[in-house]
Structure formats: structure tokens, C-alpha cells
Amino acid sequence: MTATTPRTARGEQTRRRILEAAEHVFAELGYTEASVSRITDRAGVGQGTFYLYFASKLDLFDELVEDLNRRVRQAMSEGSADATTRLEAERAGFAAFFRFTAEHPALYRVVREAEFVSPDALRLHYTRIVEGYIAGLEQARADGEIGDIDPTVAAWALMGIGEMIGMRWVLWGDSANGEGGGDADPTAAGTSAVPEHVLDEMMRFIGGALGRPGWSMNGEAS
Amino acid sequence: MTATTPRTARGEQTRRRILEAAEHVFAELGYTEASVSRITDRAGVGQGTFYLYFASKLDLFDELVEDLNRRVRQAMSEGSADATTRLEAERAGFAAFFRFTAEHPALYRVVREAEFVSPDALRLHYTRIVEGYIAGLEQARADGEIGDIDPTVAAWALMGIGEMIGMRWVLWGDSANGEGGGDADPTAAGTSAVPEHVLDEMMRFIGGALGRPGWSMNGEAS
Amino acid sequence: MTATTPRTARGEQTRRRILEAAEHVFAELGYTEASVSRITDRAGVGQGTFYLYFASKLDLFDELVEDLNRRVRQAMSEGSADATTRLEAERAGFAAFFRFTAEHPALYRVVREAEFVSPDALRLHYTRIVEGYIAGLEQARADGEIGDIDPTVAAWALMGIGEMIGMRWVLWGDSANGEGGGDADPTAAGTSAVPEHVLDEMMRFIGGALGRPGWSMNGEAS
Amino acid sequence: MTATTPRTARGEQTRRRILEAAEHVFAELGYTEASVSRITDRAGVGQGTFYLYFASKLDLFDELVEDLNRRVRQAMSEGSADATTRLEAERAGFAAFFRFTAEHPALYRVVREAEFVSPDALRLHYTRIVEGYIAGLEQARADGEIGDIDPTVAAWALMGIGEMIGMRWVLWGDSANGEGGGDADPTAAGTSAVPEHVLDEMMRFIGGALGRPGWSMNGEAS
DNA sequence: AATGAATGAGAGTTCATTCAT
DNA sequence: TATGAATGAACTCTCATTCAT
Numbered sequence A, B, C, D: 001m002t003a004t005t006p007r008t009a010r011g012e013q014t015r016r017r018i019l020e021a022a023e024h025v026f027a028e029l030g031y032t033e034a035s036v037s038r039i040t041d042r043a044g045v046g047q048g049t050f051y052l053y054f055a056s057k058l059d060l061f062d063e064l065v066e067d068l069n070r071r072v073r074q075a076m077s078e079g080s081a082d083a084t085t086r087l088e089a090e091r092a093g094f095a096a097f098f099r100f101t102a103e104h105p106a107l108y109r110v111v112r113e114a115e116f117v118s119p120d121a122l123r124l125h126y127t128r129i130v131e132g133y134i135a136g137l138e139q140a141r142a143d144g145e146i147g148d149i150d151p152t153v154a155a156w157a158l159m160g161i162g163e164m165i166g167m168r169w170v171l172w173g174d175s176a177n178g179e180g181g182g183d184a185d186p187t188a189a190g191t192s193a194v195p196e197h198v199l200d201e202m203m204r205f206i207g208g209a210l211g212r213p214g215w216s217m218n219g220e221a222s
Numbered sequence E: 001a002a003t004g005a006a007t008g009a010g011a012g013t014t015c016a017t018t019c020a021t
Numbered sequence F: 001t002a003t004g005a006a007t008g009a010a011c012t013c014t015c016a017t018t019c020a021t
Helices: A009-033 A036-043 A047-053 A057-079 A086-103 A105-117 A119-142 A151-171 A196-210 B009-033 B036-043 B047-053 B057-079 B086-103 B105-117 B119-142 B151-171 B196-210 C009-033 C036-043 C047-053 C057-079 C086-103 C105-117 C119-142 C151-171 C196-210 D009-033 D036-043 D047-053 D057-079 D086-103 D105-117 D119-142 D151-171 D196-210
Strands: none
Touching: A009 A036, A009 A047, A009 A057, A009 A105, A009 B105, A036 A047, A057 A086, A057 A105, A057 A119, A086 A105, A086 A119, A086 A151, A086 A196, A105 A119, A105 A151, A105 B009, A105 B105, A119 A151, A119 B151, A151 A196, A151 B119, A151 B151, A151 B196, A196 B151, A196 B196, B009 B036, B009 B047, B009 B057, B009 B105, B036 B047, B057 B086, B057 B105, B057 B119, B086 B105, B086 B119, B086 B151, B086 B196, B105 B119, B105 B151, B119 B151, B151 B196, C009 C036, C009 C047, C009 C057, C009 C105, C009 D105, C036 C047, C057 C086, C057 C105, C057 C119, C086 C105, C086 C119, C086 C151, C086 C196, C105 C119, C105 C151, C105 D009, C105 D105, C119 C151, C151 C196, C151 D151, C151 D196, C196 D151, C196 D196, D009 D036, D009 D047, D009 D057, D009 D105, D036 D047, D057 D086, D057 D105, D057 D119, D086 D105, D086 D119, D086 D151, D086 D196, D105 D119, D105 D151, D119 D151, D151 D196
16 A cells, blocks of 8 residues: 555665566566566565555556656667667667667567556657657757757657567577577677677668768769 | 357457456556456456466567557558658558557557567567568669668667657657647548648658658758 | 157157167266267257257257166166076176176266256165165065075165176276186176186175075185 | 375465365266366465465375375275184275275276276276275185185286165165165264165175185085 | 565356257 | 257355454
């Protein structure tokens, strides 16, 4: 009935254990199939303990989405911090996103199911990421780095590309077709978790879309 | 376990009634929250009747995804039948897709949840649509209509764009932000169910991505 | 609502088909697990047809027990018809009983479950067989063939021996232990469906019980 | 699926209450007709509580058979502990068995239905009892107390006799025919729960079968 | 702070039986 | 005579949540 914020270090630790267990269980089973008892089992705490820190299963869900959202955005901005061009930044950001996806499949799976569980959490999640894109695109446009596109539409399009390519090549893996050539450890820092040539092609696609003449297809100069 | 194919016209009609009710209930509540009894209530049949025609709730789900997939692909190919260029075809196809989404929100909502319900159905759904894109792109490339892009990566990117734009502007609607300017009846034939300028911008994005100089950004002539 | 007696030859045939199917399905699954639809499926008739000939599933059960009871008693009396002594008759009767059990496992399985389904049918079944034993024992006692035993108690004891030995060696088979030596075809006429030495030992047991000096154990004459 | 062993005294008590209620409900209705809700109603606990301690209705069944089997064997061996001859032991054992049957009719009814519910439990039940008989018979034969019979066959025969006599005179009671003469309280210690003369006749039968001349029929002295 | 015990609402599914054709 | 369609009651089982300790 009353989820409290932990008052002691021990309590804080217990709370974190539950949150971590939840990430794994949700990633494995999805929100619906994941039961509170499974989460507490994995966390190694009693079932009643759960309600000491979370008001409900849904509350936990919202917190988890919030948490993952914060972390994926941080990973993306850290990943693209050293980039000098917009396209470089985009590439680095996507690579970080794919790496995060590989490490935290819960992000995908939980978010995809979220529409029926917590629509607001879902919208907030996407919107926040898109806002980052928009800011970057507006800056790039002001700098004359990209063409005269609508940043909002482009941002949602980029979001969609990232989600679908991520689903196809990170979650499903190469086993889904005969492409082969997957990197050995998709979570290793500096790699992208999707085959290099897929990332290449994806960036050519995006480069053309964003209107950098140097990236357009037929070789004619701008 | 004892699902049979209807042997009489009456049976066939009942089966269709259930399928239609299911589409609505799934669209409203998602797979998990939708209960068999809710579906049969809406269909106006007894609960036991359900199991005359479907082996399980999951079986119904698979049939529904299959059905919607067939229909959305047909709508897309019919929508783009009269196009003379690849870009025209792409635009018409997306417009048809958005229209279908507006008319059948179940497609979206059910598919997004499918990952935990019936992963195979999910993959098959996306893969089939993507295959259509790939075929079109390969043809366009052979005809010199588009640049030298990887059709597979591009197809998945296009799929992602359509899904995300559709979610943002068709499912969420304009209420999601202050853009305004929504068409009166998003399902009316000939309209696209997303604001016209969003479709325009989206096609500029895609045109650039696919590498037609005439569509590239910086104002240089084709 | 109204089970009718068949009026045509075709109807009679349908009825028999259902009864035969029921015997097999009951033998395989028992009364509770056997469903009417499974029986009609096996019989190759529609589900509604069932109620043309049987008032209910329970009615069918009673008829089947009655039918099997009639047949097993006939098999036993036919089997022992040529016997010249009571013990010979007993042995031949048991052999026939075991053979019938091997051919019609439904007898056992259905009867064992009958206590909760149709107690009267169960009692009638056992009582009728026991009555046969009693009559034979009384005759034998009058003829001085056996000792001065209580025919009723002895008859129930014999019934129990037959049932348990049948269950152990006919239904469970030799696989239940390492005895081996099972006859090749337990249903072949003239064989007993239980290993010969088991029948031998069983008859030695019964012979002693019934008090025929020649059959008693320690070899001392009467 | 999540059945646990109680960790507190309160839990242990609840578990026992369910087990006891189950014995009564099973005895009254048999396995199939007995529903979990009827059992929990009788136990005075919620339906969900059942699954705290038993994985399924079948699991409970197996535990109950196991429990009854252990107790009936203990009753039999306690009952025959003071016997000085094999026949005395046999008689005391049967009397204990009948008494147990009168007190715990569930044993019979549940076991008879078990063939379709839990065949392994059924076999185990009979086999364990039979093993006790075999051990006793082998000892008696070694001691020269009984004739040269096959202990295995004899043991199963004895099992059958006990089961059938018990069914006829304990479960059905004297009402089944006009014999009369039933003991006042069939569960009173020291009585046998079947009419004395039935036990007498049954033991004469068995005595003859096992081959002690003193027990054979025709009146010759031992 | 922590937890095992307890619960009842609700889920999916089966099935004997009735009925219109 | 024959049948497929239809049904609703009843079943077993799950689970988020509350509570006493």
C-alpha cells in the first residue's frame, strides 16, 4: 500500500537487487508473464519485501523504463561525444544504442509491450530519445551540415530505423538469415553489435536522407 | 485441440464473427488483457463456441496476425499499383499502410505485443512486408531509378520508418503535440491518415536516402 | 432426451459401432477421460447421433458393463464346459477369464472405475460372476469333490484372486518383473494369457484352499 | 509448480488440514468428482492456498496414496506383531487391514480409481503390500510352517482375497445381502470390521491354500 | 526491514447435452 | 436417420496483493 523510499543502506541495496532482477525477468518473459514472485525469487528476497519498495508491479515497470531510458540516452550521448560531424555523431550514437540493446535486451522487449501496460511510459521513452535527435538535427541544420529537412519528422524516422535495425540484427541476430560475419562479442566496447557492413549501409541511407551531398549515392558533387 | 474448419455456412459465419470481434478487442486491450470471454461476448456467441473454431487463444492470435498481414500487404500493393516511379510507389504504399493502420489499429498493437506471445508470427509478419520492399528496391535499382544501396538494409530501415511514423502520427494522433492540421477523416480513400506535410517530409527523407539526385536536399537540380 | 431402440438394420449397425468404439475408448482412457466426442469420432458418426441410441454417457457405460459381463460369463462357462472335475472347471474358467481380459481390457479398467460412476453396475457385475462360482461350489460340495467350505466366502475369495492375478499378469504383463516366459500370443485360444506356471501355482493355491486332499501341499493323503 | 514445504508451524498445520479434508472428499466422491474447491472448502482455506502446498490435484493424490499406503502397512504389521504362527499373523494382519479400510474408505476408493489417474502410484501401492506378504511367506516356508508354494503368486492371491472380501463386507456392508450378524462397531480395536464367521471362513480358505494340514478341509487331524 | 502465509478474482479450457436442419 | 453447431456450467490453476509476525 505504501512504497517507501529506503531509509538505510541495506534497504537501498535490497531495492536495487529487486530492480536488477526485474530487468532480467522482464527481458526474458515480458511484463505480463513475469510474476512478482519470480522477480523476488531471483532477487533472493521475500515476496512481501517487494511492496516495501514498489507500490505495484506497474510501478516497478515505470521505474524500470525510466531507468533504462536514462541509461540508454546517456550511453548514446557518451558514445557520440567525440564526434566532429553530425554523421559521425549519428553513427556513434547508433552504435552505442545497439550495444546497449545487446547488453540490455529488456529495453526493447519491455518497451514494445509497454503500449498496453503503461502508455505514458512508452510515449515518454520515445519522446525523450527523439528530443535528443531533434536537438542534434537542428544544430546541424543551423551549422549547414545537413539539408533543409524537418527535424521532427526526421527524428522519428531515425528512431524507427534504429529500432527496426536493432530488432533485426541485434535481437534476432545473424541467425535470421545467411549474412554471417557477426562480430565475436557484440557487447565489446567500440564495436557496434550489428555487423559492420549493416551499420555502413544504414549510415549511407541516413546520410543521403539527411542531405549531405558527400553522402549521396550517384557520386555527383553537391 | 479440437478446432475444426466450419462445414456449414452458418459455421463459417460464426467463425468470421469471432475473428472480427477479436480484432476489435485485441486492438483495444492487447493480447493479454483481451479475454476469450470478452471476445465471445462481443461476437455474441457462447464461450464454448470459440473452441469450435480455434484451438486456443494463441491460435486465434496467429490467425489474426496472418490475416492482417495478408490484408495490409494487399492494401499496400493495391495502393501503389498505379505508380510510375519507385518514389511514387513508395509514397502510395506508405499512404495505404497508414490508412490501413488507422482502420485496423489492431495490426500495430497486436504485433508489438507479439514478441512475447508468438515470436514466429512476429518475424513472419515483418519479414513478409520487408520482402515486398526488397523486391521493389531491387527492381528500381536494376532500372537505375535509385542509387546503389543495399536493398535488405534499406528495406528494414523503411519498415522502421513506416512503423514509427505510423505510431507517432496515426496511433497517437496530432493530440500528441501542437502540430494541428490533421485531415478530417483519416480513413478516407485517397488521403494518407497522416498530415500531408509529414508524408511530404518523410518522402523527402526517403528520397534522399534512396539516392535519387532529384530528391536530394540542397536544392541542386536533378 | 429419448434414446430409442433402433428400428432399422442400419440403425442397429450404428448402435453397435458406437458400443464398440466405446469399449476401446473406455479401455484406453477410462470412463472419465473418455469423451462422447472421442467415442463418436472413433465410431465415425456425428456427435448428435450418439443420443439417438443412448440416453447419456452413463447409460452407455451401464450397457457396456452389462454387455461385457454377459460375455465374460459366457466365455468362462464355455471355457469350462468340458471339465470333468471342479478343479479342472476352475482352471479352465480362470484361463478363459484371463484370455477375455487380455482381449477386452476395457472390462477391468471400466469396472475398477465404476465404483464412482455407477455403483449398482459394479455390484451387479461382481455379484453375477460370484453367483456362478457359488453354484459351482455348492454342486461340487454336494458331490463331495471339495471340502466343507462356505461357498459364498470362497466365491468372493476366488473372485479376488482372479482379479488380482489378472491385473498383475495380464494387464501389467511380465514387464512388471523379471519372470519372463510369457506366451507369445496371450489371446490365442487354448492358452491362458498368464504364464503357465503362474496358473499352475494359482491352482495349487486354490486347490488347497478348496480342500481337495490330492491338491494339498505336503503330500500327505487325505 | 510452486508447491513448497511449509516453513512455519502455521503452514504445516494448514497443509495437514488440506490433506485430511482431501481424504474425506476423495473417499466420498472419488478423485474425478472431488474438486479442489470442495477440498479447500472443507479444509476451510482459500482455493489459492491449496497450490501453496501441492503442485496439482494429481500431486495431492499421489501424496495421499503414499500416505495411506504407509499407514495401512503399519497398521497391518502392528496388528500382527504378537502373532506366533504364520496363520495367526495372517489373520491379525487381515483384521487390521479390514479395520483400516473401515476407518479409511478413501484407501479403497481412491486406489481403485488410480489406474487412470496415477498408474505408478497404483502399482507402487499394491507392490509394497505384496512385498510384505512375500517376506512373511518366505520366512514361513523356511520355518516349515507352510507348504512349498510360490510366495509371489500366493502373495498376489492373498492381496486379491483381502481386497475383494474387504470390498464385499466392509465397504458394501451386510446390507448387501441378508447375512446379518455384523459387529456393532466395525472400527473398534480388536474386532475385524467383517463378520467373525466370514473372517473364520476366509482363514480356513487361506490356511488350506497355504498348505498347513491342520487347516485343510476334510477334518483329518494335523 | 523483512517475510511466509493467505486469498479470491479471474483466467483458459473442456464437455455432456440440446437443437435445427 | 443423421449431424454439425451451439452452449454454459464447471473445472484446474495463477497471481498481484495484504497481513501478522
